[in-house]
Amino acid sequence: MKIGEHDWHLDPLGKHIWRGRMETGQLLALARAVKEEGGQLVALWGSDDRALGGGFGIHVVLLTSSGLAWVSCALAADALAYPDLAHIFPQADRMQRATFDLLGIHASDAVDDRKWLRHGAWAATAFPLRKDFDPGLPATRDTDAYPFIRVEGEGVHEIAVGPIHAGTIEPGHFRFSVIGERILRLEERMGYTHKGTEKRFEGMDIDTGAKLAGRVSGDTHSAYAWAYCMAVEMATASTVPDRAVWLRALFLEIERIANHLGDLGYLGNDVALSFGFMQFWRLKEDWLRLSAKLFGHRYLYDRIVPGGVAVDITDSGRAELAAEADRIEAEVRSLKTIYDEHATLQDRFSNTGIVKPELAARLGLTGLAGRASAQAWDARAQFPLAPYDQLDVSMATQRSGDVLARAEVRFAEIHESLRLVRALLECLPAGDLHAPLAAIQNVCEGIGWVESWRGEVVVAVRIGADGRLDRVHPHDPSWQNWPLVEVGVLGNIVPDFPLINKSFNLSYSGPDL
């Protein structure tokens, strides 16, 4: 694969997916070349390969003009460092810090080497993702001292919010430095919901792994389950029946619509338009109930399984879902007119929480929020895997990068997803729902890449020769986007923070792992 003038000797691993192994020095050069052509770093994680005859490994996934490049560097058994990538791709910063907390390998010369996922629960000298980690270690009772960056000067004060918040949202800590009501700086501290997900995968059987993958971030269940299954099927060189692939896409679009409906309701609620909340949540509830009726689960949990899907759709179900899609479409159109005409809502939405396109590109804003800041990436449109290669997905983008832009992208994506739902139902191929996975002989690996409602979800899987999971890394797009919330709130007033935060609606559980 060529990027710039140079051939990087990456091999095709699947459609739009490339695989390479290289020296750490070469990794830096590749990262620079990808940055230069306008690409992004998507994910970074480490692995303990000592049982496989190596040392530690560092893995990076880059989004390039030719697709997704998955590159690994083997570190020598006594080497615990790799070159810092955050000076090229700032979004790597927290991923590198988490990699150190879990594996004890660090990015040399990184500007920020504070801990990230480790609070006080385990000792600084223990690394949970090392294979020789002692799981019986008692929790430390250390207090979690974390050096926040202080803003000093006359009239500046701090507001500390969380980890427990006032509403039904996930836990995280926000440290605001303000003058009056205006935000000078926001610093996030996450990791509160770290529950050892990656360690849990180790030694797990492949089918249970799909269930756990779907619960990395529950609101993105189908995307994670699909990405995990895609990775497992790539690793084992298994083929999935066409009908199953189409049903997976149907589930993914149903999930996107449900989440967007909910978010548009909450965005209305956050500007005191409870009418908007009630209307959109009425639609969302109808949508969830139909999922429960047709597929047996309101959020389609565990309907995507390794080798295919666990549930079919009947002919009458197809007609019912298509009719509901038509109804929701008309309802959303009428609500859009109201949001468009509502002066208070427009006033609160526009010019609030701006992330300018240049900054979004520099810091790697991705997914829905990225598209609202002119970052035109949508894997379904640019690098479509089946069945999206037959559906011609139209990507929604905006340039203004404010709350309004993120709402507009959601409206556009609801309509596109409703179109996709109808197209998927109409052209659903006949055939089996499931095919057994090919037998596992040796250590094997694969990667899955799915455009979730929030942004790209990537799951990398290594299966041991015993057929059990050896290393699974699920990557949530919230990794890249959380730092941009810190940027988006600058200069805004504190009372607008909930609105700005909701307009991104990022996952805590996904990156906390």
Next chain:
Amino acid sequence: MATHLILQKIFKTGIVSEPAPQADPALRTHEQALHADILKVFGQSVAIRHLDAGSCNGCELEIHALNGPHYNIEGMGVKFVASPRHADVLLVTGPVSRNLETALKRTHDAIPEPKWVIAVGDCGCSGGLFGESYASCGRVSNVIPVDVEVPGCPPTPIALLQGILAAVSQDRENPGA
């Protein structure tokens, strides 16, 4: 013009808090029975503080759904409050992560007596797929006393309502408990 359109939409939509025509009839009687019981038991006022102690956010989706118009919980006197000091019930989701163990205990301590704790979801009830590990304390009852467990992944809004009812009616039936 927005006001005109909003009013038009409201009148056209009607009241959905009564079950929609397509809804499962079994669901309908459940909903109505629960309304009456909660009103009777708790005199139109149950204040709930939700706490995510390490959830995957799946259970949160259903707690949000509970606040939607179909369930009309505010209409039956159940409301979610911002501070544990205003709460009667602590609704806890997730396996309890070690990073939130202290926060959960402090939140529990901050709720005035009498108080009830409901553990929500398979993870809250048993640790679920995450279990106990270097990072997870497992089920909620490993950390604070729990009155009611509502399993499910995630439990439906109806199951959550039943759990809330089970919690607040417990003392009345069995004052010693």
